[in-house]
Amino acid sequence: MKLIGTGSALPKRQVTNDEISQFLDTGDAWIRPRTGIRSRHVISDERIEDLAADAARRALDMAGLSPQDIDFFICSNVVNEYMTPGLSCIVAHKMGMACPMIDINCACPGFIYAMDIAETYFQAGKVNHVLILCAEEPTRMTSWEDRGTCVLFGDGAGAAVFTRGDKLKAVRLNAEPDPDKICEIRTLMPTPFITKEETGTPLLMKGREVFKFAVSTSIRDIRTVMAQSGLTPDRVDWFMIHQANLRIIDAIREGLGIDPARFPANIGDHGNSSSASCPILLDECNRQGMFKRGDILVFSAFGAGLLSAAAVLEW
Ligand code: COA
DSSP, X not given: OEEEEEEEEOOXXXXXXXXXXXXXXOXXXXXXXXXXXXXXEOOSXXXXXXXXXXXXXXXXXXHTOOGGGOSEXXXXXXXXXXXXXXXXXXXXXXXXXXXXXXXXXXXXXXXXXXXXXXXXXXXXXXXXXXXXXXXXXXXXXXOTTXXXXXXXXXXXXXXXXXXXXXXXXXXXXXXXXXXGGEEEEOOBOOOSSOOSOBOOEEEEEOHHHHHHHHHHHHHHHHHHHHHHTTOOGGGOOEEEEOOSOXXXXXXXXXXXXXXXXXXXXXXXXXXXXXXXXXXXXXXXXXXXXXXXXXXXXXXXXXXXXXXXXXXXXXX
């Protein structure tokens, strides 16, 4: 497949570290050196489906397509206000899109998992145009009393449109199931057969263990996809790493021994927006005119599951 459009949308409310320190025992002096985050976009009076539809429309506009031209829609989302239907149906209803659609919950590597699914549909000859939309509101998942997690996240939506082509050069999907490292447990209603109360939790995360997983798995995933596509690191133009923490990105870069200029980052003003992070970064870099035809982009993302993934895309 081949990428022909990108789009993104962010909540208008941008919350600085200093603002958080007004209601929580934390501050810029702790957050910034450990994460690289100065501020994050946080949902306030918007709805995630509206941001999602905006991101999708921008990607379709860039591709020169209408919603009716899409014949498969993959939506990556961890939570929204509905348990069912999936966010894909809610967004499609807003946009007047009625092709087959699926939702995936692969957390942060969702964009790369979605690209792999899309490529499989293209190779099967089933589709001409696929829309991938990643829309996340992790700030609704974390407890805003838990300074160890809430400071890390931000909300947003990123989208990409693909058509037939041969620009996706390699993908590696990886799973090391270990749910307790990052999870959120929902509250379940009693039934006639289950009487005990099942109380949920907000997002729980073992930060240090996730950090180690992220760095080691990303380096391995990136080396694997480069080897699969016969690339040496100097041939890669851009490393598009999931924006979880600047220290994680720096450790990956140091592990690979690559110059920082090829690692675009927007975490400073965004925080970690889960699966939306890679397509938002992609769209921002694209609209800044950073990519030229033939550039090689390597994506890498990691998160809850634990899942990780990497991919090589030629521009
Ligand atoms: N403000 C002030 N202090 C905080 C804090 C905050 N926001 N969050 C935690 N602390 C405190 C803790 O209470 C603890 O204090 P103690 O030592 O007195 O118990 C201390 O800081 C913990 O520090 P430490 O564990 O050394 O922090 P760290 O350097 O490991 O950084 C993370 C913590 C969460 C930033 C880091 O582990 C991380 O980024 N992990 C990956 C998380 C991630 O990206 N997850 C998503 C992946 S998709």
